[in-house]
Amino acid sequence: MSPDSLRRLDRRWIFLAVALLVILPLLFNFHIAPVQPSNRARGFYDAIEKIPEGSVVLLAGDYDPGTAAENYPMHLAAARQLMRRNMKIIAMALYPAGPPLTDQVLRIAAREYHKRESVDYVNLGYKVGNELVMSQMGQSIPKTFPVDNRGVPVGQIPIMKGIQNFQQIRLLVNISAGYPGTKEWVQQVVSRFHLPMVAGVTAVSAPEYYPYLQAGQLHGLLGGMAGAAEYEVLVGAPALATRGMDAQSLAHAFIAFMIVLGNLAFLPKGKGKGKGTS
Amino acid sequence: MSFHPSHDIGVWIAALLTLGIFSFLYKDNPVYKFCEHLFVGVSAGYYVVLTMMSSVYPNLIHPLFTSFASDRHYLLIIPLVLGIMLFSRFFPRGDWLSRWPIAFVLGVYPALRITGFGQGDFVEQIHGTILPLWVPGHLGTTIGNLLLVVGLLCTLIFFFFSKEHKGAMGGTARLGIYFLMVSFGASYGYTVMARVSLLIGRVMFLLDDWLGALRF
Incomplete structure (x- = not known):
């Protein structure tokens, strides 16, 4: 293929190739390499393992169906680990479409570990206000969330007895798609109320949170589907993210190949009329 | 490979x-x-209904109309009035009224974000870069700490525009550019991963939930 024909390549052929590289590994279920957990994923896992059984954990699912492919597997794996360790889960969301996903995750994990709603876990639902909600929760969680996602007053929910603010919570587990999410929880809650926190975030936002991990403000970080797959392996429940890793690897290899090919195709043009033209 | 299409109309x-x-x-x-x-x-x-049912009704309407006197709920009249004033934008003769609640929001939000940034980012991130440049017995940590401190200083110098980037300062700023390029490359890599993940998520939905063709 000449550089000229490469430059004129219809990009729909690239879309088709990426689609095939994603569909075929999923359909035929072949494995390139096993998933190896990173220190970041291990930090997330260990932070939950280290707190005493029966502790109260805040599970903030700040994402919506738009990023469910990345966030949902880590959310489900976190719910599984928390319930396996008999933690009391207070779930909430700062994304409007978050509560149904949280409900689904909690119900799946509760069925597996025989947990009861309102006794072992509660979904407080969505609250508008972003950072204001976080700050208000530091004063009073029952006043911020007077009712749960079903409309039941928090005073009638057994798991909420004695819960006033962040002082009764041992760990914050945040599954985040962007704003409001991990950055805001670190700024408003970790720094002010010194609540230990771990985060599972979308890949596109992950580089922004590495400084928090390096500075010890986060105890663990899951970045995108790869982070979710690592965590699924640690929890011992390989599921959606682990299954998607081979398709991800093949698509990445192809995109890397196309980037090299694309640059080679533009080399002769760069020598002549000038770089950067397309 | 076998297909078992969903019987759920919602999935279709x-x-x-x-x-x-x-x-x-x-x-x-x-x-x-x-x-x-x-x-x-x-x-x-969906957003309008959810906000009404999850925030406006339980946090404002319900406490105001069921327990007005208890727990100082009468104070909720203030946000109620401010909220109503926002709607004055629809009436040209009284639209100036909406400036008050907007001014309130503009006053509260920046203050909250600035204090959050000061505590969570500014102080803690400076604290996070005060690292030992020699860790006996841990060569990897030593190299990592050195890279972090050198990268931080060079990048900061690149963004220092009060002095022309010449000589030693120019060289340091150029090194800062290389550190920035590495970070841009890493961000781009993560972005590619994110987009491919979203595609995988949709393909899984189509192949599994819709067509029932995946075996787990």
């Missing part, structure tokens, strides 16, 4: 809408436009 609607949106990859078409407009309309309606 979701699958067909997904394919409708994907059809844009071939070229713009009426099916894509229909799906896009449907999404925008449904999202707006």
